[in-house]
Structure formats: C-alpha cells, structure tokens
Amino acid sequence: MIPFLIYVAIFVVAFFLVTKIAQRSAISDYGSLKTVTFGDESAVTPNRAASVISILTIFLLWGMFTGSTLLPRFLHAPGPFQGEASFEYTAQAGNERDSATVTVVVHPIDTPTDAPEVDPGDGWAKNDSVAIGMWRSGLLRVDRNDELGRGEGAEVIEINGEKVQPGDTVNVGWGTVTISDKGTPNIQPAKGWQMEPIWLPSPEAVVVRIGEIASEGFRGSTLWEHLGYSLFRVVVGFFFGALVGIPLGYAMGLSNWFRGWFDPIVEFMRPVPPLALIPLVIIWAGIGETGKIILLFLAALWIMAIAARSGVSGVKISKVHAAYSLGASKTQIMRHVIVPNSLPEIFTGARVAMGVCWGTVVAAELVAAEQGAGMMIMVASKFQNTDIVIMGIILIGIIGFGIDMLMRWAERLLVPWKGKG
Amino acid sequence: MSGLSIQNLSMRFDLPGGGHVQALQDVSLDLKEGELLSVLGPSGCGKTTLLNIVAGFLAPTDGKMILNGHEITGPDAERGMVFQQGALFEWMSVRENVGFGPSMKGMPKTDKAEIVDHLLDVVGLQDFKEKAVYELSGGMQQRVALARCLANDPDVILMDEPLGALDALTREKMQSLVLKLWKETGKTIILITHSVDEALLLGERVIVMAPRPGRIHKEYRLPFAEMGVGADLRDVKKHPDFSAKREEILGMIWAMEEEIMGRTEAAT
Numbered sequence: 001m002i003p004f005l006i007y008v009a010i011f012v013v014a015f016f017l018v019t020k021i022a023q024r025s026a027i028s029d030y031g032s033l034k035t036v037t038f039g040d041e042s043a044v045t046p047n048r049a050a051s052v053i054s055i056l057t058i059f060l061l062w063g064m065f066t067g068s069t070l071l072p073r074f075l076h077a078p079g080p081f082q083g084e085a086s087f088e089y090t091a092q093a094g095n096e097r098d099s100a101t102v103t104v105v106v107h108p109i110d111t112p113t114d115a116p117e118v119d120p121g122d123g124w125a126k127n128d129s130v131a132i133g134m135w136r137s138g139l140l141r142v143d144r145n146d147e148l149g150r151g152e153g154a155e156v157i158e159i160n161g162e163k164v165q166p167g168d169t170v171n172v173g174w175g176t177v178t179i180s181d182k183g184t185p186n187i188q189p190a191k192g193w194q195m196e197p198i199w200l201p202s203p204e205a206v207v208v209r210i211g212e213i214a215s216e217g218f219r220g221s222t223l224w225e226h227l228g229y230s231l232f233r234v235v236v237g238f239f240f241g242a243l244v245g246i247p248l249g250y251a252m253g254l255s256n257w258f259r260g261w262f263d264p265i266v267e268f269m270r271p272v273p274p275l276a277l278i279p280l281v282i283i284w285a286g287i288g289e290t291g292k293i294i295l296l297f298l299a300a301l302w303i304m305a306i307a308a309r310s311g312v313s314g315v316k317i318s319k320v321h322a323a324y325s326l327g328a329s330k331t332q333i334m335r336h337v338i339v340p341n342s343l344p345e346i347f348t349g350a351r352v353a354m355g356v357c358w359g360t361v362v363a364a365e366l367v368a369a370e371q372g373a374g375m376m377i378m379v380a381s382k383f384q385n386t387d388i389v390i391m392g393i394i395l396i397g398i399i400g401f402g403i404d405m406l407m408r409w410a411e412r413l414l415v416p417w418k419g420k421g
Numbered sequence: 422m423s424g425l426s427i428q429n430l431s432m433r434f435d436l437p438g439g440g441h442v443q444a445l446q447d448v449s450l451d452l453k454e455g456e457l458l459s460v461l462g463p464s465g466c467g468k469t470t471l472l473n474i475v476a477g478f479l480a481p482t483d484g485k486m487i488l489n490g491h492e493i494t495g496p497d498a499e500r501g502m503v504f505q506q507g508a509l510f511e512w513m514s515v516r517e518n519v520g521f522g523p524s525m526k527g528m529p530k531t532d533k534a535e536i537v538d539h540l541l542d543v544v545g546l547q548d549f550k551e552k553a554v555y556e557l558s559g560g561m562q563q564r565v566a567l568a569r570c571l572a573n574d575p576d577v578i579l580m581d582e583p584l585g586a587l588d589a590l591t592r593e594k595m596q597s598l599v600l601k602l603w604k605e606t607g608k609t610i611i612l613i614t615h616s617v618d619e620a621l622l623l624g625e626r627v628i629v630m631a632p633r634p635g636r637i638h639k640e641y642r643l644p645f646a647e648m649g650v651g652a653d654l655r656d657v658k659k660h661p662d663f664s665a666k667r668e669e670i671l672g673m674i675w676a677m678e679e680e681i682m683g684r685t686e687a688a689t
Contacts, residue, residue: 327498
C-alpha cells in the first residue's frame with residue numbers, strides 16, 4: 001500500500017513539475033498551435049520525460065524498499081531492526097517475584113550468530129540471551145535457566161514493567177514481545193518496511209546475479225546456453241510452422257477444395273491455446289527438444305496459415321484483373337501479384353507467431369526442460385532464489401521485446417508498401 | 422477483318438434467392454480500329470459488366486465478341502485495361518509497373534527499358550521512374566496506369582472510369598492526355614464514364630445505355646474529340662453544340678433515373 005501511494009505521489013508531482021517546466025520553455029511547433037487536443041488522437045504523443053521518470057520511479061521504489069546500496073541512505077524505507085537490544089521481564093512463582101534481562105542480538109540471516117554470553121545476574125530469575133535473524137521472530141523459554149521454572153509455577157507477569165497475560169503484546173521500542181498461550185515470550189524485532197531479499201532482492205543483487213550466472217552458469221549450462229536454447233526452439237519451431245503454414249494458407253486462399261478441407265481443422269485449432277497442448281506433446285514426444293519444437297510448430301502453424309490465407313483473400317481483384325490483361329500467366333500472377341500482395345499480412349502474422357512462440361516456449365520450459373529460460377526461473381523459484389527468478393523475467397522480457405523490434409525492422413525493410421495499397 | 426465486333430451480347434445473373442437480373446440484353450456494337458467510344462448511363466445499366474465481358478473477365482450468357490477475326494474467350498494482352506484506382510502494384514516502382522507487361526512476355530531488358538522510357542516521357546513521369554507508386558499523387562498514379570497499359574501495345578484499351586477518382590483540375594489535364602494518346606497511338610478505346618462532359622469530350626462515338634435490362638438506348642457520333650486534340654478542352658466545352666448535346670443527354674439520363682426511382686417506389 002505504501003509503495004503504491006508513493007508511486008501515485010511521484011506520478012502527480014512529476015506531472016505538475018514537468019508540465020510547468022515545459023510551459024516555461026514553450027515549444028511552438030505546429031502541434032502546439034492546436035486548440036483542440038482533447039479527443040484529437042494525433043495530438044497525443046508519448047511524453048518522453050514521463051517515460052524516463054516512469055522507469056526511474058520503478059527502480060527508485062525497488063531500491064527504496066529493498067535497501068539498495070545504489071540509493072543514498074535517507075531515501076531508504078525504514079529497514080528491519082539490526083543489532084543488540086534488550087528487555088526486562090518479571091516472573092512470579094507463588095509470592096516470589098524476580099526480574100531478569102533478556103539480551104537480543106538481531107543479525108542478518110546469511111551470517112549465523114550465536115547468542116552472546118551474559119552474566120546470569122542476581123535472584124532466582126537469571127538473565128537470558130538470544131540471537132534472532134532479521135525479519136524473523138523467536139520464542140524464548142526465559143525460565144529454562146531460572147531456579148524456579150514452569151514446573152515450580154513460575155510465569156512471566158511483566159515485560160519492561162508492563163503487566164502481561166498470555167496473548168498480550170508489549171512494544172519494547174525495537175520490536176514487540178508477545179506472550180504465547182503457554183506463557184513463553186515471543187520476540188519479534190521490528191521488520192521495517194523493506195522487503196526481505198527472499199521476496200524481493202535489491203536491484204544490485206539481481207545485477208550481481210546476472211554477472212554470476214553469465215560467468216558461472218546455472219545448472220550445468222551458461223546463461224547464454226539457457227537463453228540460446230529457448231531462442232533456438234522458437235526459431236526452429238517458427239521456421240517449420242511458417243514452412244508448412246504459409247503454403248497451406250496460400251492453398252486455402254486459392255482452392256475451394258483446400259479451403260473446404262482445412263477450414264474446419266484450422267478454425268478449430270486456432271482458438272486452442274498452445275499451452276493446452278503441452279501435456280499431450282509431453283505424452284507423445286517427451287520433454288526433449290522434439291517435443292518443444294513440435295509444440296512451437298503447432299503454435300506458429302495456424303497463425304501463419306491464417307495470415308497467408310487472409311493475405312491471398314485480401315488481394316484486390318482489380319490487381320489480378322490488371323495482371324491478366326497485361327498478359328500474365330497463372331504462375332506469373334502467383335509470383336508477381338499474389339505473393340507480394342500477401343507479404344504484409346504474412347509479416348503481421350509472423351510477428352504475432354513469434355510472440356506466441358516465445359511465450360509458449362517459456363511456459364513449456366516451466367513445465368519440464370533440461371535447459372532454457374523458463375526452466376531457469378522455475379528451478380530457481382523452487383530454491384527460493386528470487387534474484388534469479390527476477391533476472392530471468394527481465395531477460396525474457398528483453399528478448400521478447402527484441403524479437404518484436406527485429407520483426408518490425410524486417411517488416412519496414414522488406415515490405416515498405418504495407419498499408420499503402 | 423480488323424476492329425471489334427460485339428454481337429447480341431446478353432448477360433443474366435441468377436440471384437441466390439431465385440429470380441435473376443438481366444444486366445445486359447442483346448447488345449450489339451461494331452468498333453472500327455482506332456475508334457474512341459464513350460459509354461454513358463445511369464448506375465446499374467451494365468456499363469461495367471459490358472467492359473468486363475469485353476476484357477474477358479466474365480463470360481456472357483449469350484452472344485459473342487470478335488476481335489480482329491478471332492473470338493474473345495478470356496483476358497488477353499491484346500485488350501489492355503485501365504482501372505479506376507488501386508490496380509497498380511505498390512510493391513513495384515513506377516518503372517517496374519510500366520514494364521510489367523513486357524516483363525511477362527519475357528522481352529529482353531534493353532527493349533523493355535526503351536519502351537518504358539518512351540512511355541514515361543509521353544506521360545511526363547520520367548523524373549519519378551524509381552519512385553514507389555504510393556508516393557505519387559492520384560493523377561500521377563493514373564498516368565502510370567495508362568503507361569502500363571500502353572507498354573503492352575494492346576489492340577483495344579478498355580477504361581473503367583479511369584478518371585473518376587481525380588479532382589476536377591487533374592481530371593481535365595488527364596482528359597487532354599487521353600485524347601493525345603488516342604491520336605498518337607491510334608488505339609481503339611472504350612471508355613466508361615459517369616460524367617456526361619467527359620463522355621462528350623472523349624467520345625468520337627458515345628453510347629447511352631439504359632438500365633433494366635441493360636441495353637443501348639441511343640448512339641451519337643460527335644466531333645468534339647477531334648476538336649479537342651491539341652486544343653484547350655475549355656474552348657471545346659464553350660461550343661454551342663456541346664452544351665446542346667450535354668443538355669439532351671443529361672435530360673435523357675435524368676428521365677431514366679426518375680423512371681427507376683418511380684418503379685422502385687411503386688414496387689415498395
């Protein structure tokens with residue numbers, strides 16, 4: 001909730017700051033002279049400052065709530081309590097009361113620390129000590145070293161001078177102490193607002209992990225091998241899908257028989273999510289490369305067939321007529337009119353298919369794989385390696401984005417006539 | 422025998438729900454080589470159907486067409502067609518579009534380049550040779566379409582409202598260009614149009630068609646196309662005969678349109 005409120009606050013403040021600055025350095029291009037901008041879609045362009053601030057804000061919040069060393073300390077959200085602290089308890093056995101001090105050492109989880117030696121002190125209730133990891137809590141049997149224990153009817157009645165009963169909680173300044181139903185104090189040092197690395201590691205931890213995995217590898221394969229395997233599967237599956245799908249789509253666009261024969265199959269298979277095929281493919285082809293490639297082939301096949309079919313159906317009849325009356329034969333019409341006319345549609349289909357394939361390969365690797373980006377994050381999550389999971393998600397996102405950019409670039413280069421017909 | 426002879430052409434479309442439309446009924450027409458014919462008529466009179474049959478895209482239900490002594494059975498390079506718009510190949514440059522016909526015939530490159538260059542000069546697009554067609558204005562695109570058709574050296578040129586989508590000024594320039602090309606190449610041209618002015622200006626012969634069933638209603642032989650060659654078309658339009666003929670034909674088409682309206686109103 002608090003991170004969300006901070007996010008909204010940054011959004012609003014940045015908006016007013018940036019628009020104010022922008023007004024001062026008033027740009028006077030043609031767009032700025034438009035008086036009607038609300039409702040004019042062409043007047044809406046992404047504000048680049050907003051994009052930059054947006055990305056920075058995400059990293060800022062991430063850093064704030066993970067105690068990132070990349071941020072100055074004053075920007076950090078309150079962290080968990082760390083160090084040594086103490087509280088006093090008073091126990092009563094019959095009519096005899098005595099107090100003792102509990103020393104608590106709160107240490108980072110990854111550096112195990114022993115409870116310190118403390119002077120037992122006077123009276124029948126002896127001083128105790130305990131070591132607790134950050135974000136954790138600990139039960140302390142305070143009477144285990146006392147002369148009068150639970151067996152003798154001793155129970156804790158006061159914490160730091162406050163009367164307590166089982167179930168009560170006392171704030172001791174650096175955390176809370178709750179008396180359990182059986183009368184044992186449960187020590188909970190303050191957790192602060194920061195996230196525990198096991199839930200959300202800091203940005204630099206993720207970067208360090210990327211470096212580590214890139215140089216040392218993960219589960220017997222380097223990072224590049226994992227990503228390379230995923231990409232390889234996508235490319236091969238897509239390639240075969242296009243190899244079969246495009247001619248199939250052309251045939252469906254050009255022949256009654258083919259359209260009649262394959263229409264029911266294509267129309268049925270198209271709405272089946274490729275993910276639903278994973279179990280069947282695993283049963284048939286196992287979890288190796290063949291199974292993955294068959295799955296991706298099936299994911300790309302229908303998309304490419306439909307794209308090619310609509311590319312053929314989309315050809316303007318006047319273009320075909322023109323080609324015939326210019327003396328073109330059927331083969332020439334296919335090669336010089338129908339194929340180039342359908343290329344823009346095929347490229348759109350290819351972009352969609354690549355996106356679907358990338359999503360499907362990650363999902364398939366989540367289910368079962370020896371290598372791959374999806375397998376990496378799945379295995380990491382089983383070992384609570386959240387930093388690897390986040391690293392994997394970021395890399396998967398970057399690659400997916402990269403694939404789409406590459407396809408768009410190829411589209412601009414190869415079919416510049418798209419949408420110009 | 423040279424020229425185009427259309428004999429007793431009929432075209433009947435059966436409707437899916439029973440019944441039929443008689444798009445053309447018993448249309449006969451003889452065109453000598455080098456004649457320029459404009460076809461005019463209210464919408465639905467079968468002008469475009471007639472042109473599609475002559476082009477060979479449709480087979481008539483009855484009748485036949487003879488061109489230079491042989492019967493027309495399908496599309497062929499001897500009958501070139503210029504469409505209203507959007508029939509250029511946008512994946513090809515201007516040069517490739519114009520050279521499409523010769524390429525399909527497998528003409529040697531140098532011969533083809535010569536033809537393309539010549540035609541681009543004729544239509545005034547030499548500077549736009551390597552441009553993509555979608556970079557050109559509507560008028561320029563239609564000039565490319567004309568050049569593409571001429572590059573194949575067809576015997577007959579069929580034009581389906583080629584200037585219909587152009588603005589008035591461009592249209593006038595294009596009309597002059599069509600006249601010029603007709604005179605210089607001596608091609609037989611059939612031009613379909615909605616505009617009475619255009620039909621009068623670009624028709625040595627003008628036929629007015631009537632709808633339901635589509636048939637030839639009236640035929641004119643006019644001097645305006647000859648007058649217009651190399652002259653200012655606005656001067657031709659000022660000719661007293663021009664406005665008289667214009668009024669006559671407009672009145673005729675209006676009467677037909679009103680009759681259709683009346684008939685549909687009576688039917689409903």
